[in-house]
Amino acid sequence: MNELVVGLNSWIIQDGNYSDFLVGESYKLALEFNGAALAPSSTRVTQCERKHASVYNVIAQVIFATPKVWVIDFGIKVFCEARLPRFVRSGDWVEGEIWIGVDPFFYKERLHRITGMPDLFTDWLVTRVQLETTPWVEDVSVGRKRLRRNLEHEAWVDRDATDAWTEDEGRGDYLLSISKSAPT
Secondary structure, three states: OOEEEEEEEHHHHHOOOOOOOEOOOEEEEOEEEEOOOOEEOOOOOOEEEEEEOOEEEEEEEEEEEOOOOEEEEOOOEEEEOOOOOOOOOOOOEEEEEEEEEEOOOHHHHOHHHOOOOOOOOEEEEEEEEEEEOOOEEEEOOOOOOEEEEOHHHOOEEEEOEOOOOOHHHHOOEEEEEEEEOOOO
């Protein structure tokens, strides 16, 4: 597995963790995942199949596990800084749906220092940048007004680079198409 499409929210750039990302440029990145739907797997072969946006169905091995952070490997190593599911131990296999995104700063600034934590930095070439243009709608279902995306009208447009401070009034969500590149 050498290519992925990963999520990136503009706040990650706005916080100063990265500059805007440019198509054709390489970046050393770690990737995070969110996988609340993962379950134990009897399959012992890695798999990664993109469903949509930056959501994938994976079969992966747990290669590192502490109560608060864990790492899976499906051909690419990704971390999750969240409570370890009770059924998971290092060496186990899991399967299910995950979201994959650029590490905001958790791994880059502190998690990489944990004893036994695998090196998750990989040189990635950005081959495509997409800005989400799905319309915003007001949602008052939780007792207060908030904005959410109208997923019935999901849309993305290609860009040459992210522009986290101005696109979508600074609320931009991006997809980065990335491929493993030679170290720079």
